[in-house]
Amino acid sequence: MSNSRMRRASSLAFVGASVLFAATALSQTEYASESHWWGPGQQFEIGETLEFPNEFGRLRLINTGDPIDTAGHPFFEPIGANGRACVTCHQPADAMSLSVHTIRAQWAATNGADPLFAAIDGSNCPSLPQGDPKSHSLLLDKGLFRIPRPWPPKAADGSEIEPEFTLEVVSDPTRCNLDPVYGMYSDNPAISVYRRPRPVANMKYLLTLPNGVTPHEYFMYNDKSLLPKDPDTGEFVSVQLMSDGRLPTLRGQAGDAGATHLEMLSRLSDEELEQIEAFERSIYVAQGFSHEAGELSGPGTPPGLGPEAMRDGAPGELGNNPVNRVFGAFGMWLRGENDSAKDGAATEEEGRRAAFQASVARGANVFFDRRFLIKDVGVYNDKGLGNPFNRSCASGCHNTVLAGMDLAPGFMDLGLNNWPWNKRDDLPLFKAVCRDDAVPQSYLGRVIYTHDPGRALVTGKCSDIGASMTQQMRGLAARAPYFMGGEADTLREMVDFYDRRFNIRYTEQEKQDLVNFMSVL
Amino acid sequence: MRRSAQLAASLALSALAVSSQAQAQSLSFLACPVAQDLGPQRDLCFFAMRDGMRYGLSSPQDWGNPQLGHKVLVEAEVADRPNECGGIAIDGRVSVMPELSPECDEIVPATPEFLAEELPARLRLSDADR
Numbered sequence: 001m002s003n004s005r006m007r008r009a010s011s012l013a014f015v016g017a018s019v020l021f022a023a024t025a026l027s028q029t030e031y032a033s034e035s036h037w038w039g040p041g042q043q044f045e046i047g048e049t050l051e052f053p054n055e056f057g058r059l060r061l062i063n064t065g066d067p068i069d070t071a072g073h074p075f076f077e078p079i080g081a082n083g084r085a086c087v088t089c090h091q092p093a094d095a096m097s098l099s100v101h102t103i104r105a106q107w108a109a110t111n112g113a114d115p116l117f118a119a120i121d122g123s124n125c126p127s128l129p130q131g132d133p134k135s136h137s138l139l140l141d142k143g144l145f146r147i148p149r150p151w152p153p154k155a156a157d158g159s160e161i162e163p164e165f166t167l168e169v170v171s172d173p174t175r176c177n178l179d180p181v182y183g184m185y186s187d188n189p190a191i192s193v194y195r196r197p198r199p200v201a202n203m204k205y206l207l208t209l210p211n212g213v214t215p216h217e218y219f220m221y222n223d224k225s226l227l228p229k230d231p232d233t234g235e236f237v238s239v240q241l242m243s244d245g246r247l248p249t250l251r252g253q254a255g256d257a258g259a260t261h262l263e264m265l266s267r268l269s270d271e272e273l274e275q276i277e278a279f280e281r282s283i284y285v286a287q288g289f290s291h292e293a294g295e296l297s298g299p300g301t302p303p304g305l306g307p308e309a310m311r312d313g314a315p316g317e318l319g320n321n322p323v324n325r326v327f328g329a330f331g332m333w334l335r336g337e338n339d340s341a342k343d344g345a346a347t348e349e350e351g352r353r354a355a356f357q358a359s360v361a362r363g364a365n366v367f368f369d370r371r372f373l374i375k376d377v378g379v380y381n382d383k384g385l386g387n388p389f390n391r392s393c394a395s396g397c398h399n400t401v402l403a404g405m406d407l408a409p410g411f412m413d414l415g416l417n418n419w420p421w422n423k424r425d426d427l428p429l430f431k432a433v434c435r436d437d438a439v440p441q442s443y444l445g446r447v448i449y450t451h452d453p454g455r456a457l458v459t460g461k462c463s464d465i466g467a468s469m470t471q472q473m474r475g476l477a478a479r480a481p482y483f484m485g486g487e488a489d490t491l492r493e494m495v496d497f498y499d500r501r502f503n504i505r506y507t508e509q510e511k512q513d514l515v516n517f518m519s520v521l
Numbered sequence: 522m523r524r525s526a527q528l529a530a531s532l533a534l535s536a537l538a539v540s541s542q543a544q545a546q547s548l549s550f551l552a553c554p555v556a557q558d559l560g561p562q563r564d565l566c567f568f569a570m571r572d573g574m575r576y577g578l579s580s581p582q583d584w585g586n587p588q589l590g591h592k593v594l595v596e597a598e599v600a601d602r603p604n605e606c607g608g609i610a611i612d613g614r615v616s617v618m619p620e621l622s623p624e625c626d627e628i629v630p631a632t633p634e635f636l637a638e639e640l641p642a643r644l645r646l647s648d649a650d651r
Binding site for chain 1: 556558559561562563564565567585586587588589590591617619620621628
């Protein structure tokens with residue numbers, strides 16, 4: 001019996017198709033003390049529905065495929081040389097991403113010995129002493145994995161792309177970009193950037209080409225020649241899967257992750273890739289229960305909540321308020337505590353619930369309707385929209401129905417990666433200087449200080465420096481911290497970032513309403 | 522106050538210009554676009570000043586909208602139609618210059634005459650309509 005099989009046998013833990021995992025309401029204390037870690041090689045069964053507690057309630061996962069026995073399944077088996085599986089960084093309890101809460105719990109449980117903390121990318125740099133938690137500070141503090149990208153960039157066929165800019169390391173707190181083995185001056189020159197793992201669920205929303213996008217010469221989806229093609233099918237594909245769009249298909253991403261994050265010594269077989277893709281396409285996640293608002297799907301609840309809405313919704317639809325609201329209508333929850341009391345049937349608990357639901361509905365309306373000046377967002381305002389552009393969260397950058405990504409164009413420099421909007425002491429800082437004949441970054445010019453060049457590490461284009469793909473907004477309650485670089489530890493910090501960045505001047509009530517709204521997605 | 526006076530003067534001049542033009546007046550100039558706030562429920566519009574005249578930069582379909590932070594090259598003719606964005610309407614091309622011009626950073630607050638403009642019909646939905 002192999003080691004993995006032995007681990008599986010000793011940790012046999014079936015979860016039946018109709019049994020909800022930890023479905024009973026757990027208090028926040030219980031959530032904090034319980035581990036819902038699915039280790040590589042552990043055996044579980046994924047039936048139709050699973051639920052996992054989190055700080056705000058419970059995340060619900062729906063499987064639209066056949067029941068899955070994780071034993072022997074390539075997504076869950078430790079197929080890498082470092083003992084990791086795909087599930088290591090895509091935990092069901094964390095909306096198929098990985099929360100820093102889980103990461104810290106796993107460090108505490110294993111004293112840092114879990115394959116999650118593998119030197120290759122689970123530490124700030126493989127050359128650092130691996131037993132020291134300081135060597136894993138970006139993962140433990142912000143949930144960030146090291147992503148080494150070849151420098152100069154390489155195309156999908158391995159050929160070198162001549163970048164339009166030079167890069168200089170200004171500061172190297174992780175000591176990896178100047179490392180003699182892993183740095184940009186090594187024999188295999190690479191830029192190390194640090195990013196959060198994205199949720200591997202609700203995939204149809206990320207993989208479907210958009211419908212209903214107004215034709216515009218600048219939008220990738222209207223000029224399909226700008227889109228990549230699926231190497232297997234030859235069809236044009238979306239680029240929303242990864243933060244820098246470097247791999248547009250699930251198979252491509254899985255193969256790349258196997259070779260890098262899992263340190264596989266051989267390639268995934270076609271059969272394994274098929275199994276992984278089928279699994280990833282079959283699961284939907286969203287918050288299913290809120291401690292404060294109660295059940296999030298079924299009669300009396302806003303139709304866009306819960307994973308059932310994700311499963312049943314149409315992908316690739318542009319949500320333009322007020323006609324087509326991105327997350328559907330919330331009007332039925334606008335009745336507040338006072339209305340419930342007037343009905344004469346409200347207990348204190350029911351009143352609190354009604355008040356919270358009303359806050360969620362107000363937050364939805366702020367998200368949908370409250371316009372602000374979106375200004376100086378590279379690869380966004382310059383796509384013909386104008387600078388500034390007076391739109392709301394939903395009609396501006398989070399317009400994909402039910403999922404909340406930007407449907408088109410998608411990539412943008414919100415200010416999270418580049419100075420002056422975000423300055424981080426814990427991340428490397430690069431100085432990019434663009435060639436005179438290159439189109440400059442629209443609002444930063446030709447000399448840019450960046451913590452992560454983002455899309456530009458794929459295209460080599462000056463104008464792409466700092467741009468990254470917007471993310472889906474489901475299951476947020478289960479997967480803090482937020483943004484590609486983990487800038488926001490909480491939903492409130494996320495709201496505060498936007499408020500600062502765009503000088504929105506949300507009121508305290510609006511901020512809390514937005515937090516409550518996002519906590520039920 | 523000064524802004525209102527300037528706007529009134531430019532509107533008067535523009536009316537004169539429109540009414541008196543027998544032949545198209547050609548324009549070719551580089552200028553900072555200025556964003557005109559139109560209130561909380563509408564996108565902004567843009568205009569540019571040239572020799573004391575205000576020209577609307579309302580965009581035909583194939584233009585990208587002007588951008589603060591960048592000058593625009595206006596190559597156009599005065600059009601025989603009502604003012605746009607509080608300025609003389611023009612036909613032609615407005616090209617956004619790629620290099621940064623940080624001095625182009627003016628947003629003019631919405632004034633009553635802009636706020637009083639009728640909203641496009643599709644935006645006049647009540648909550649009940651939604």
